[in-house]
Amino acid sequence: MHLSVFNNPGLTIALALAFGMVAQSVAHHMRIPSIVVLLAAGIALGPDGLGLIQPSAIGSGMTLLTGFAVAVILFEGGMNLKFKQLRQTQKIIQRLLLTGGLFTMIGGAVAVHYILQWPWTISILFGTLAMVTGPTVINPLVKRLRLRHNVATVLEVEGVLIDAIGAIVAIVALEVVLSPGHGNLLVWAGHVVLRLGFGLMLGAVVAFVLVWLYRVRRLIPEGTENVFTLSVVLVLFQSSNLIMPESGIAAVIAAGVVVRNYSTRVLKGLAEFKEEMTVMLIGLLFILLAADVRISQVTDLGVPGLLIVLLLMFIIRPLAVIVATWNSKLSIKERSFVSLIAPRGIVAAAVASFFAASFAERGLDGGLELRAMVFMLIAVTVVFAGITGGPLAGMLGLRRPKHEGWVILSANPLSRQLAWLLLHDGQEVVCIDTNPDHCKFAKNHCTRAIHGNGLQAEILDQAEVDTRRGALAISANEEVNYLFIRKVREEVRDVRLYLVHHTPTTSLTEKMLDETDAEALFNTAVDVEHWNHLIESAETSLQLWQMIDDSGSLPAITENSQSHLQLALRRNGRLVPIGSRLIIKPKDQVYFLIHRQQQDAVASMLLDTGWQPVVETV
DSSP, X not given: OOGGGGOOHHHHHHHHHHHHHHHHHHHHHHTSOHHHHHXXXXXXXXXXXXXXXXXXXXXXXXXXXXXXXXXXXXXXXXXXXXXHHHHHTHHHHHHIIIIIHHHHHHHHHHHHHHHSOOOHHHHHHHHHHHTOOOHHHHHHHHHHHXXXXXXXXXXXXXXXXHHHHHHHHHHHHHHHHHSTTSSOHHHHHHHHHHHHHHHHHHHHXXXXXXXXXXXXXXXXXXTOHHHHHHXXXXXXXXXXXXXXXXXXHHHHHHHHHHHHHSOOTTHHHHHHHHXXXXXHHHHHHHHHHHHTSOHHXXXXXXXXXXXXXXXXXXXXXXXXXXXXXXTSSOOHHHHHHHHHXXXXXXXXXXXXXXXXXXHHHTTOSSHHHHHHHHHHHHHHHHHHHHHHHHHHHHHTTOBOXXXXXXXXXXXXXXXXXXXXXXXXXXXXXXXXXXXXXXHHHHHHTTOEEEESOTTSHHHHHHTTGGGOSEEEEOOSOHHHHHHHHHHHHHHOSSOEEEEOOOOTTOSOOHHHHHHHTEEEGGGSOOOHHHHHHHHHTTOEEEEEEEEOSTTOOOOOOGGGTTTEEEEEEEETTEEEEOOTTOOOOTTOEEEEEEEGGGHHHHHHHHHHTTEEEEESOO
């Protein structure tokens, strides 16, 4: 087949979509940033490689396609930001965006001007793009590295917001270059502020209307909410750009933030839909944009080009972060990590390609070299972040420890009793509950509690379930317990799962437990409300017993679970919850929660089955 067959816009887009998903699947299995594989695939499949993808076939549609994709990607980026995050990092982010961004822009412009001998006009354009990091690379990296909350929040918020500021500054700078002599520095600075403010305001207004529409039941037909939102986002992006060029990026980010923080019944499904769309569009864009760059354009930059990238990574960015975070709450280790991890992403690539097209339309030189320099910066910073991010975070002690602590669904009295045991064993416990009073009681007992729905992915992220040793579902609702366990298993593969089931004739089957690889907590059917009442009425005692010989066993309590529960086992100095797969060994110690009115009968039964008390009560 002749390669001219591939010079077809429809086929080019379809192949870019398909290869984009293949590349991201490969990156996932190789555990490297997807953008690395996408850039390599774009070059290999483009005109300089196999010639299967021909971006030139799309023509002017490339700019339109890029704009739509960026709108969806950054709307999803905005949906990842919570007001709490923004408040916690407000001062640091303001300084990183303004002081740090300006420092990086000037540093990048000066570097290319003196090293590559570019004119100041093109040098400044490069500087505006050098300041832009991006959520398309930062967010997956943060999630994969399991970074501590402070540094993760700073990187994520900076990555989303700097996209809006950087893109607007870049477009205004382009207008200055293409229309010299019209206005002074203050006028152009006013343009930046005006466009940014207009975009943020318009995006917020549209998002509030969207939230209101969601809350009016049956107004938007069920099942169409996601595509309805997508259409609104695209109209918002293009309308904002039409009124004030490049204000659309700020508009969609603002809309995403508002929709995320004013929760509606469709938020969970919308977040999942946007995430899937973002994955698809990132693959499409990077394949197309990388294929459109000629290898010779990048290699022609040679050692001077690489030197500029290294200066930006190891001199300019660290200095910008030091200046921006001076006297902040970030530790020296956190500042060091933020200084060294600043991969550039989709917005820098898209705007650089737009610059190249704008220069070509006007017959100006320098556009292709500018785009090549930006792609070199993207490639090197992404590869560096992907390879060194993990070891660097580990060396600085910024990774959350793996298999540490427990997440408990519900902060009811029974949950708090087990949490108290685990806490006093030196283990971290996080309770999740929709009841604010339960959360308050848990916090009063020094247990961390999150007020929210444990079935929502963002609540599980807040509980850091991906780093926990196990998750336990102890609510009084058996169906919710199972849904929680299933949700945790979807999010994390290597975590121990336990759930309470209420009656021996429960609808919870062995098959359901096997599908989630979960254990029945306390090794028996449990009436949670019964035990909550006993604990609140101070009608229970917590006793520690030890098996004394090989003939001992856990007493059969399925028919007698109103009298006592086996809460936790201590073996080799470590405490774990008791599940249905537990095999008791000599010298094991077990904490029993015992109904005071029946403790004599329970004690007699334990003595008869090979146990002896270690302490009378706890």
